[in-house]
Amino acid sequence: MAFKTDSAKKYLKEHDIKPSTIRIKVLQYLKDNKHHPTVDDIYKELIEDIPTLSKTSIYNTLELFLGKNIVNLVSIDDKESRYDIDTSAHGHFKCKSCNKIYDFNINTSNLGEEDIKGFIINKRKIYYEGICKDCLKSS
Amino acid sequence: MAFKTDSAKKYLKEHDIKPSTIRIKVLQYLKDNKHHPTVDDIYKELIEDIPTLSKTSIYNTLELFLGKNIVNLVSIDDKESRYDIDTSAHGHFKCKSCNKIYDFNINTSNLGEEDIKGFIINKRKIYYEGICKDCLKSS
DNA sequence: AATATAAATTGTAACCATTACAAAATTGGA
């Protein structure tokens, strides 16, 4: 557990979220596991700590976090939602062979958004799919 | 019906798809309604023509089209999948106010993909969300 | 044409991530 409880509390308060036990643990999990976990990933881990944990609580917490903009929804998977505590601008690449999701930096400044000039852009979601280097090597 | 049956047949054959009635009609619908329809949108329209139509057939057909790369899946909506017959490179903007989805041209050449150099990129999906110009005007 | 074989379509049921909601538990302030 690299992300300390105190840091988590502070972080939540700073983002206008009352730091309950579950919220703290979910935040810590997200900070320590930046591999775009699913609800089930989080649930499976936290149930070890909180035996009474309900999956609904994970959904509630993530919904709250989304509303406060401290996590982003990653919909690169068609089956289940993934969550990303890293809200800085970056894209996601999913390897169709190993299913791993890679982050990559993007430069949207010269993407060319003339067609939607005058629109308010709140979120940019960039999903790529293909075959990653590792899988290419081993084939 | 702007996209003619003969054109549809030809188009399907060219893409290695046997032109059945349903496939032709689905293709025509997609060519004539480029507003990223859902399965239900397509079903509701085509059931008028084909009274025995099953929703499963729409799923089957779209799955086939996806496999042949003549449509793209648009996952900008969290509830249901949308489909796009326009497979050229472009992004999708969803207005959170009116829910309309806009196409916009992109220039990925200078997006900066250094982090995934050496990867094979098969698909680029670019989803934006915010408020469109029309909604901004009327508020 | 008739038959046989393959392909396409249908209908129903199951799947499963997510949501709704009311009950129970917990928290924090007076």
Place this chain on the structure above:
DNA sequence: TCCAATTTTGTAATGGTTACAATTTATATT
């Protein structure tokens, strides 16, 4: 401590999607 508000839980429902077997339709062969 007590009370009210908030948080958490558990269960049931929702709904898009998929599995699959049965039916229908198309294609090829004689």
